[in-house]
Amino acid sequence: MDAPRWLDDREMAAWQGFLEASNRVARHLEAQLRDEAGLSHPQYEILVRLAEAPDRSLRMTELADGLLTSKSGLTYQVDRLEKRGLVARRSCPTDVRGVLAVLTDEGLYALRDAAPGHVAAVREVLIDVLEDDEIAVLAGAFDRVGRRLRAHDGA
Amino acid sequence: MDAPRWLDDREMAAWQGFLEASNRVARHLEAQLRDEAGLSHPQYEILVRLAEAPDRSLRMTELADGLLTSKSGLTYQVDRLEKRGLVARRSCPTDVRGVLAVLTDEGLYALRDAAPGHVAAVREVLIDVLEDDEIAVLAGAFDRVGRRLRAHDGA
């Protein structure tokens, strides 16, 4: 092991800030969604992806890929949503193994109810706290970070 | 509810990038620490805080405050670390209720073993992916975001 290149003060501040901010933002939005809409953040994202998809439906695997969660985790969350009637499962016409998750009308209404409050919260804790040029820098930097990790780890 | 101010393209890119990056970075580092040092990220942070503390020891509550985890979560992780001999519990001399978590010599060695690989991983996935000016912007912005949420939510 070579002599490790420790983080200098500015690097440490960026790293610690990133850690704390991502933790706190995630917790805050989780709480906001639960309180105002009765949804967890993974559940909200499932509804969003389905609403954007053709026929408001997606294969389970497609959903899991975009969603940064494991297949088993997705099964669990879709179970929850199905029991509440926000999502339905239909068998895939072109592949007997496949399962299509479909957004129901109720699911769409639930999403329409939840979205404004969620967006407002995202603005409140992140977007509206940043200047325009900071947003631009952040978007560019995170795109690079995400791309790098996507290539390195998978998917 | 007023008409919601949706996110424009740049804001959306920043938000999505932030979400994906924070998820992926957290997962990657979790995996790295487990594979190379047999530690979870919360456990690593506990060791770091104790190593920096006077007498290598802290009250449970102090530890929980700095650590952004609940008290019960801390109890759980300290149990794990204690069973592996990296941390010991001593009763607090000034408060019978209190418990001091103390970093053992073995804990210190484990931390010294783990730190270089961890820092290298942090550089690889975040710090070294960013330009100097990006690091500066990031540190400033996240400091503001963290401060805001600390004031709003608590602690």
Next chain:
DNA sequence: GCGGAGTTGTTCGAAGTCGAACGACCGGCG
């Protein structure tokens, strides 16, 4: 000194996440 409000750390149950194992199925190649 004393009583009550607040703290301290643990325990408990509920919830969520993951990976591995699984049965069922697809699809290409012989």
Next chain:
DNA sequence: CGCCGGTCGTTCGACTTCGAACAACTCCGC
């Protein structure tokens, strides 16, 4: 056609996290 590696979604068990409840204790005002 028939087989066999790979894929699909679920199930299972282990792990982690959280908040609420709890007993023990401190500390402040009287």
